[in-house]
Amino acid sequence: GESVGLHLPTLSVQEGDNSIINCAYSNSASDYFIWYKQESGKGPQFIIDIRSNMDKRQGQRVTVLLNKTVKHLSLQIAATQPGDSAVYFCAAGGGSYIPTFGRGTSLIVHP
Amino acid sequence: DAGVIQSPRHEVTEMGQEVTLRCKPISGHDYLFWYRQTMMRGLELLIYFNNNVPIDDSGMPEDRFSAKMPNASFSTLKIQPSEPRDSAVYFCASSPPGNTDTQYFGPGTRLTVL
Numbered sequence: 001g002e003s004v005g006l007h008l009p010t011l012s013v014q015e016g017d018n019s020i021i022n023c024a025y026s027n028s029a030s031d032y033f034i035w036y037k038q039e040s041g042k043g044p045q046f047i048i049d050i051r052s053n054m055d056k057r058q059g060q061r062v063t064v065l066l067n068k069t070v071k072h073l074s075l076q077i078a079a080t081q082p083g084d085s086a087v088y089f090c091a092a093g094g095g096s097y098i099p100t101f102g103r104g105t106s107l108i109v110h111p
Numbered sequence: 112d113a114g115v116i117q118s119p120r121h122e123v124t125e126m127g128q129e130v131t132l133r134c135k136p137i138s139g140h141d142y143l144f145w146y147r148q149t150m151m152r153g154l155e156l157l158i159y160f161n162n163n164v165p166i167d168d169s170g171m172p173e174d175r176f177s178a179k180m181p182n183a184s185f186s187t188l189k190i191q192p193s194e195p196r197d198s199a200v201y202f203c204a205s206s207p208p209g210n211t212d213t214q215y216f217g218p219g220t221r222l223t224v225l
Contacts, residue, residue: 032212043115043202043216044154089154093212098144098167103153 012108019077021105023090026071031094035064035075038087038104047075052094077107085109113137115217117203123223129191132220134203135184142206144214145178145188149199159211160186193224 013019025033031052036044050057050064050073057064063076077084087106093099116135124130136143144159158168163180171178175194180186190197200221204214 034213036216041218043204043219044214045216046213049213091212098156098159098211099214100156101154 009103010106010108012110013080015080015082015109015111017080019075019080019084019107019109021075021077021088021090021107023073023075023102024071025073025090025092027092028071029094030071030092032092032099033064033066033073034091034093034099035062036089036091036101037084038089040086044089044101047088080107080109082109082111115203115205115215117201117217117220119220120218121221121223123225124193125225126194127192128224129189130193130197130222130224132188132201132203132222134186134188134217136186136203136205137207137215138184139207140205140215141183141208142211142214143180143186144202144204144206145186146202146204146216147199148202148219154202157188190222193222195224198222198224 034049035047037047038044048059048062048064050066055066061078066073087104089104090102091099118133141162145157146154148154157170158178159166160180176190178188200219202216202219204216206214
């Protein structure tokens with residue numbers, strides 16, 4: 001199975017700052033990584049993904065970085081807004097197994 | 112497009128009672144997943160189906176839990192008898208054919224067992 005962990009359970013930032021949420025995975029065979037956002041009272045929602053043949057992928061205000069050497073990925077949110085407040089999960093998958101979710105990091109954006 | 116639909120959204124029951132959670136996956140998706148989320152354990156995969164067939168139920172905590180998928184548009188997760196430690200939010204998710212990596216989650220059912 002996959003063990004996926006996050007470095008910090010809670011991250012507090014000021015509105016307008018950039019946020020960085022980190023995640024580590026244990027299975028070297030993982031080749032697909034996904035970030036989900038879970039707002040209060042809702043299910044996790046897909047944000048962005050990256051395959052292992054890439055080191056970086058950008059979306060709208062979000063960037064995911066993958067370091068396969070140390071089995072680490074991060075989610076960067078630019079110009080964080082109050083609406084970004086949520087719990088963020090990383091998931092590692094690929095191959096024949098179902099993605100495993102990390103514990104989640106709670107992002108709190110202060111206006 | 113309708114997303115994954117779950118019912119009920121909230122369930123409060125007493126210990127020992129039977130609880131049935133329901134899920135309707137996104138039309139055309141052939142994978143269906145049941146998760147449990149708690150503060151202590153995070154998001155745990157309980158069981159998943161492919162084409163209505165259970166593939167892996169190793170996450171089901173014990174025999175009190177059972178899941179069925181009688182057809183492509185409906186699944187149930189049953190707890191009988193329920194216990195207070197079953198209190199959690201239960202999510203159903205579905206994935207399109209050939210892609211289990213990206214899952215579409217329902218809004219969840221918050222279960223409270225008194």
